[in-house]
Amino acid sequence: MSWLSNIGMREWLLICGVALVMVVLADGFRRMRNERRGKIKMGRLGGGFPENGIAEPFNSELPNGGARVVGRAEPSFTEVDDPYEMADVQAFQQALDTHHNKHASRDSGGDSAQRFVSEEQLLVLHVRARNKQGFNGTDLLQVLLACDMRYGDRDILHRNERAGGAGSLQFSVANMVEPGTFNLEDINSFRTPGISFFMSLPGPENPDEAFECMLETANCVVKNLDAELLDEHHQIASVALLESLRDRARDFATA
Numbered sequence: 403m404s405w406l407s408n409i410g411m412r413e414w415l416l417i418c419g420v421a422l423v424m425v426v427l428a429d430g431f432r433r434m435r436n437e438r439r440g441k442i443k444m445g446r447l448g449g450g451f452p453e454n455g456i457a458e459p460f461n462s463e464l465p466n467g468g469a470r471v472v473g474r475a476e477p478s479f480t481e482v483d484d485p486y487e488m489a490d491v492q493a494f495q496q497a498l499d500t501h502h503n504k505h506a507s508r509d510s511g512g513d514s515a516q517r518f519v520s521e522e523q524l525l526v527l528h529v530r531a532r533n534k535q536g537f538n539g540t541d542l543l544q545v546l547l548a549c550d551m552r553y554g555d556r557d558i559l560h561r562n563e564r565a566g567g568a569g570s571l572q573f574s575v576a577n578m579v580e581p582g583t584f585n586l587e588d589i590n591s592f593r594t595p596g597i598s599f600f601m602s603l604p605g606p607e608n609p610d611e612a613f614e615c616m617l618e619t620a621n622c623v624v625k626n627l628d629a630e631l632l633d634e635h636h637q638i639a640s641v642a643l644l645e646s647l648r649d650r651a652r653d654f655a656t657a
């Protein structure tokens with residue numbers, strides 16, 4: 403151990419510095435590995451997505467005053483603090499069937515506006531991938547997050563009236579495949595044939611604006627991920643159908 407006595411103060415400081423750097427690097431690696439379990443890494447939205455299948459930026463396709471591009475490098479996947487006043491994803495089809503029955507009864511019983519707005523409804527749109535392999539989870543999530551959708555309650559995505567998840571709920575997006583959830587832990591290998599957009603009425607503070615935002619967000623997925631827009635019966639959404647949904651949202655806006 404006589405060699406230790408030959409080491410000066412300068413050498414000791416150098417050794418301690420190297421050891422400190424190694425400790426910091428090890429701690430940083432550990433933190434980064436833990437964060438990856440709960441986050442999806444994204445590049446900055448303003449420059450597009452050069453590493454995925456989206457060939458061009460889609461910022462210009464987002465609606466004015468509707469779907470918003472959020473100026474942040476990474477999305478936040480924190481749980482939404484306020485509970486959502488909407489049906490459970492697993493009860494989505496039941497609610498949709500109930501809506502069909504009410505809608506049929508209303509059509510056969512007259513055109514009373516009061517009766518129309520007094521019933522709870524779901525406005526539904528589906529987006530189905532043209533590719534038989536379905537949507538890639540990472541690409542799909544990037545598009546939805548760019549439209550200010552947030553992962554939260556019941557493991558699906560939601561969009562609120564104001565940026566950052568503030569304000570009343572506008573609409574939600576669920577996986578078309580039961581149980582309708584998105585698993586962020588396995589998002590890189592996640593695939594689905596389609597997704598479902600749905601808005602509960604009454605619900606949003608401005609339902610007509612909320613519907614326009616939902617439609618534009620769905621069209622953003624259609625344009626960027628080679629998909630098709632469907633109605634609640636999984637048929638191609640016609641102009642007349644979209645106008646009908648728009649009118650129903652307006653009725654609640656003026657109620």
